[in-house]
């Protein structure tokens with residue numbers, strides 16, 4: 001019999017979710033919107049420390065509305081993280097904008113503030129920046145915020161992977177003018193699928209709600225002055241979110257424990273864990289490694305991935321940098337110290353970081369990795 005698969009990051013449900021779903025069923029408040037949506041928005045905004053929030057069908061939808069709120073126009077350059085999931089940057093294209101990719105720094109694997117400065121030298125009229133917190137590790141958000149401010153640019157923070165991570169004592173998802181969360185199935189908490197846009201700007205969130213419900217004017221008949229979208233989260237889905245939010249810090253603690261068990265278990269190998277800034281407290285959504293350059297002749301990430309897969313254990317290459325994606329061929333890429341993103345991609349691997357993984361299972365993962373060297 002094939003043994004139970006160990007996942008990278010799968011949904012972890014607790015039962016509280018069902019209570020809120022049942023409430024919605026009992027009231028026949030199944031769709032759309034409703035009290036679960038209102039409470040989920042309020043509770044999440046309070047948790048993050050941002051004034052207003054709009055619950056949406058996905059993180060990607062939230063990013064799209066953030067790009068619209070930033071007013072990105074046809075042909076306009078947007079400076080964005082390079083080493084990230086494609087959903088961070090696709091919405092720029094939805095609005096006809098042009099991605100310019102900013103290389104990572106080694107300290108957090110996130111957008112390099114120096115490269116961002118260099119990009120503003122080259123594109124001084126740029127008005128929008130999108131920064132992601134990779135694998136739950138906060139970027140140098142205060143520095144990036146200061147650079148955006150000094151150039152009068154709007155900062156969009158993609159905190160899809162970093163819910164509950166803090167940087168200098170402040171929650172990620174609260175640094176941008178517009179902030180994005182995702183509740184996709186593999187994220188720290190999940191609603192099966194969903195996302196949220198957060199901002200202190202009440203008018204912006206009102207506008208996002210308007211766009212997300214087909215831009216329907218507040219009159220009895222269906223009247224529309226703008227193009228709209230069907231992006232709103234349903235009351236059932238929000239019920240799952242309310243239940244999950246009760247467990248967000250517990251999930252964070254488990255992910256942290258997983259990270260440090262890997263760090264300890266792998267410490268004698270020529271590898272490094274994904275690094276973080278000393279003043280941050282990451283959620284360690286995914287534990288990742290890079291193999292030291294001089295050990296790449298002995299073992300590659302692909303060798304480890306295949307060895308794990310043979311034992312029915314999931315691992316995954318690091319996100320392939322955006323400037324290396326065929327779909328973005330020809331886009332500009334700004335770096336200050338070679339191509340850091342490509343280097344991390346080449347030497348890196350995401351390890352199974354599932355909340356339900358037992359210590360015994362994780363030790364098995366560690367033993368398999370050791371056997372590859």
Ligand SMILES: *Cc1c(COP(=O)(O)O)cnc(C)c1O
Nearest residue numbers: 058059060085087088160182184
């Ligand atoms: C998951 C993710 C998104 C997109 O969220 P969805 O809810 O899946 O649309 C955006 N950015 C990053 C960095 C992500 O990891």
